[in-house]
Amino acid sequence: MSLNLELSSCVRASAIASGCTKCIDICPTKAIEFAPHLPAFTPEMCVECGGCVGVCPTSAFSLSNFSTINFSFSHFESPTVLSCKTNIPCLSLFSAEELVSLALGSEQQLNLDIGHCSSCEIASTLYPQIMHNVQEANFILSTFSTKKIDTANLQIEPSDKESAGGTRRDFLNLLKPESLARQKAMFDEQVASDDLKIFEFDANIISKIKNKNIPDKRKLLFAILKREPKPQNYETIESVDISFTSQKYIDEKCTNCQMCHRICPTGALGSVSNFSQINFDSMLCVKCHLCHDVCEPDAIHIQPTFELREFFEPSQRLLAKFDIKRCVECGNQFTCKDNETTCQRCQTEEDEATQLHQNARKLEESK
Numbered sequence: 352m353s354l355n356l357e358l359s360s361c362v363r364a365s366a367i368a369s370g371c372t373k374c375i376d377i378c379p380t381k382a383i384e385f386a387p388h389l390p391a392f393t394p395e396m397c398v399e400c401g402g403c404v405g406v407c408p409t410s411a412f413s414l415s416n417f418s419t420i421n422f423s424f425s426h427f428e429s430p431t432v433l434s435c436k437t438n439i440p441c442l443s444l445f446s447a448e449e450l451v452s453l454a455l456g457s458e459q460q461l462n463l464d465i466g467h468c469s470s471c472e473i474a475s476t477l478y479p480q481i482m483h484n485v486q487e488a489n490f491i492l493s494t495f496s497t498k499k500i501d502t503a504n505l506q507i508e509p510s511d512k513e514s515a516g517g518t519r520r521d522f523l524n525l526l527k528p529e530s531l532a533r534q535k536a537m538f539d540e541q542v543a544s545d546d547l548k549i550f551e552f553d554a555n556i557i558s559k560i561k562n563k564n565i566p567d568k569r570k571l572l573f574a575i576l577k578r579e580p581k582p583q584n585y586e587t588i589e590s591v592d593i594s595f596t597s598q599k600y601i602d603e604k605c606t607n608c609q610m611c612h613r614i615c616p617t618g619a620l621g622s623v624s625n626f627s628q629i630n631f632d633s634m635l636c637v638k639c640h641l642c643h644d645v646c647e648p649d650a651i652h653i654q655p656t657f658e659l660r661e662f663f664e665p666s667q668r669l670l671a672k673f674d675i676k677r678c679v680e681c682g683n684q685f686t687c688k689d690n691e692t693t694c695q696r697c698q699t700e701e702d703e704a705t706q707l708h709q710n711a712r713k714l715e716e717s718k
């Protein structure tokens with residue numbers, strides 16, 4: 352298993368203003384650092400717990416041999432206790448969003464084996480996150496389902512593999528030729544693995560950043576929620592109680608600079624062809640905070656509450672509407688706020704020309 356980073360998915364690759372530090376904050380071995388603005392990591396220091404995979408809002412980090420999505424589907428077929436001693440690298444790999452999907456998608460109660468956390472050397476940053484994710488997932492589940500996640504102090508040991516399910520097959524898979532080739536590639540990679548792995552910013556990454564991508568974990572949640580019966584009443588929760596999506600509003604400070612919807616990695620924020628609106632689809636939002644980080648006038652905000660209706664009846668909301676006119680000077684379209692007839696650029700040019708003219712006159716008069 353090895354850690355991978357898809358740099359184009361990291362919000363820091365989209366904007367220098369991004370303040371996301373989630374992967375660095377969670378890493379128990381300090382394997383991740385910013386070099387200077389983008390994440391980089393030292394493979395030798397990485398213990399492949401997947402903590403960064405779990406917290407990254409845009410799924411930029413992944414583990415080469417473990418997909419939480421594939422695991423979820425095999426879990427739905429044959430439910431098992433999730434345990435770091437048998438079938439998963441670490442419970443921190445699963446975000447609150449994925450725990451909700453896992454709990455809803457299975458007929459049986461979802462059990463997490465936290466019995467090893469107290470003696471685990473890397474639990475310092477991971478255990479609080481695991482428990483936070485479980486509490487958040489249970490709280491969200493409680494608003495529309497009877498399903499619940501249990502954190503039993505089971506202390507499953509590797510010898511319990513058979514009863515935990517799935518792991519014998521995983522072990523046999525390790526012996527397949529393609530798996531051996533992968534391990535050889537991993538070995539080659541590890542020859543220089545105590546060096547900091549810096550990810551280059553190239554044209555390929557720039558073109559990928561422009562694509563809007565919904566992370567697989569959100570697609571899974573969509574699919575699972577579609578199978579759920581709609582609640583009779585929808586609850587509204589505090590925004591601080593949900594980490595993986597949000598509802599937003601835009602205030603009058605907005606200049607329609609278009610930064611937020613151009614940069615939003617998932618397409619949750621969008622506009623129309625003449626840029627006269629900003630629309631928002633909260634079920635596409637991954638709460639990465641990028642739109643807030645890039646908004647110069649600080650005009651976009653998270654609503655204090657989140658309506659769980661969005662889980663079952665996703666809607667697109669109009670956050671802002673603008674009057675778009677053609678500038679009488681240059682002919683370009685601009686956002687008109689107070690019945691202006693010229694765009695900001697032409698207005699600035701005109702103001703500067705007036706200023707220069709006045710200065711010249713004063714100089715002439717003083718002679």
Ligand code: SF4
Pocket residue numbers: 360361362363371372373374375390406407408409410411412
């Ligand atoms: S958590 Fe994800 S989006 Fe945030 S800095 Fe790390 S890789 Fe980038």
Ligand code: SF4
Pocket residue numbers: 601604605606607608609610611612645646647648649650651
């Ligand atoms: S909300 Fe902010 S970033 Fe978005 S268009 Fe308005 S000013 Fe620009």
Ligand code: SF4
Pocket residue numbers: 614615616617618619620635636637638639640641642643
């Ligand atoms: S709307 Fe903002 S917080 Fe949500 S995914 Fe887009 S950029 Fe991130």
